[in-house]
Amino acid sequence: MAWNEDWLQEERTDASDLPEYSILPKNRYGWQLFAYFTAIPVVFYVAIATLGREAILIGNIPILVVLTLLIAGAYILGLLHIRFREKAASEGERRTPTESDSQKPEEAA
C-alpha cells in the first residue's frame, strides 16, 4: 500500500511570488459575463422574496412561475450568447492564416 502526500515534501512558494493567474475575469467581456450571471440570481432573490409571496396571476400564470421562467430564460439567453460568440471565435481562428500557413514549404522546412 502506498499512501502519497507528496505536497508535504514539496517546496512551496510564498503567495507574493504566485504567477498571475487570477480567478477574476481577464477582460471587459469576462467582467460583463460575470456581472450578468451574478446579477440575475441577486435580482431573482429580491423578486421572489417580495413578489413570490403574493398570489398574483400575470396573464393567469402565477407570478412565481413567471419569475422562474424569466430566470431560466435569462440564463438560456446568456449561455446562447456565449455559445455563438465562441463559435464565431473558433471559426475566425480557422479562417485566419497563421504565419506557418503562409510560409512556402521549403521555407517551413
Next chain:
Amino acid sequence: MFNTPLQIVPPETVDIIRENFPIILVTVGLYVVGFLLTSHFARKKSTGDLVDFSVASRTLGWVVVTFTLVASVSSGVGMAGFPGTIHTVGAGFITSVILGFCLASILIWYLGRRIWILGNEYGFSTPGELLGEYYQSDTIRVYTVFISVVFSVAYIVAQFTAGGILIFVLSGGLLSVEIGILLITGIVSLHVIFTGVRGIAWFDTFNGAVQIIAFMAFSAGIILHAGGIQELFIGISETNPDLLTIPGPVGAFPPTNVYGTGIGLLVGLSLMAPAAWFRFYGSNKKENFASIAVGLLVLFLIIDMSLLLMGLYGKIIFPDIANPDFVSSFLAFEILPIPIAVLFLVGILAAIVSTSDSYMHAFSVTFGKDFVHAILVEDMDDDKELNLNYVLILGLAVIATSAALFYEGLIVPLAVFAAGFTVQLLPLTFGAVAWPRASNEAAILAPLVGIPLIFVLELGVVANPLAPMGIRGVFLALIVNVAIFVAVSYLTKPVPVKKIEQFHGLLHERL
C-alpha cells in the same frame, strides 16, 4: 420480505395494466429493441480498452453529452416522486430545482471546459485524478472515492428498488418485485460491462429522448384535460393559492431554502457528481460546453415544468390522495389515453436505467482507479484495471441488489446526504482550475469538516442554527466548507508553483 416505504407507482395500477396488456407489451417491447440496438452499436464502436470504457476515448458530441447528463441526473425516483412533493409543498420546490439547474449550467460552462482541457492534456478520467494530482494528496483522492461510493450506492439501491416495483406493475403483477429487482440489476450490469461509458451515453440519449417525449405528452394531456394552462392555474389559485407562492402551504420553501436546496442539492447532482465528470472528460472538444449548458437547462425546464403541471393538476383531481408519491401515476391513468400513460411509466423506467448505469460506471472507475490502482496496487496495468472494473460492477450489483431486497428505508435519506457530499468538492475544484491561491491544507481540511457536518446537521445531532431562516444543513455545511477553504488558504502557502503552472498556466494559455 419486501417491506419498503419507497413506492413509485400505486399497486392499483396493476389492474389497469392487466386490462391493456397488449399495449403495454408493444410499448415495453419497442423500448427493449431501442436498448438492444444502442447497446449493439456502442459495443461495435468500442475499442475495448480502459480509456474507451472510462471516457469513451473523449469522442462524445455535445448532443450525446447533454442527453446523458440529463438522463443520469433525472432519477426515476425523482421523476415519479417530484409531483407528489409539489402536491404537498407547492411550486416553490420547482422554483428551487430550476434555480439550481440555472446555476449548475453556468458552472458547467465555466468549470466543465477547464476540467476537459486538463483531462485531455494529462489523461485524467476521474475527479480524484485531477484533484489528487493538483493537491498531490491521496487524502483528497480518497475523499472523491468516499463521495462516489456513498453517492453511487445510495442512488443505485433506490433506483433498483424503484425499478423492481415498476417492472412488477408493467408486467401486470406477473413478475414479482424481487424478480423485477434482479432483472433490472442484471440488465444494467451487463450493459455497463459490455459497452462502457459510450454505451451508457448512447443509451442515455435514447432514454433522455423517451423521457422528454413522455413528459411533453403528459403535459399536453393535462393542458387538454384542464381546458388550457391558464384554467389550471386559475383552478389552483381559487382552491389552493398557497401552492403557487413561497414559502408554500407547509412553509418549506422560504427564499433562503429555494437557494439552499437549489445550490446544495442540484449543483451537486448535475455538476459535481462523479458521473457528470465522466461526461465532461468524454466530450470531444472544449467548445461543446456552452451548448451542453444550454441543452441541459432547456431539457430540464421542459421536464420540471411538466412535473409542476402534474403536481398542481394532481391537487385538483386528487386533493386528498393518501400517498402523494402516487399522484403522477394515478393522474396518468385517470386523464391520459392508455398508450401515453404507459409511455410515462416507460419514461420512468428509462430514468431508472439511466441513473443506475451511470452510477455503476462511476463507482467502478473511481473506486478502481483512485483507490485500488492509486493506493493499493500501484503497478496495475490497464488491462487488469479494466477487468477490476468489471469485478467491481458485479460486486456492486450483488451489494445493491441485497440492499434493495432487504431495504429498510435508509436509502432515500442517504441519497440526500450523498448529493450534499458531492458539492463539498466544489471549492476544491475551483482551487484546482480557477483559484491558484488555494492551498493543500485548505483542500484537506474543508471537506473534513464539511462532510461530517452534513450528517450532524441533517440527522439533528446538533441543531442547525440557521434552520429558522430556512437554510438546510447541506447548504450550511457548504458555507462552512467555503469559509474554511478560503480562510485556511490565506493562512497557508499555495500549492507548489510547478503545479500552478501545469494547471492554471495551461488553462490561461488555452482559454
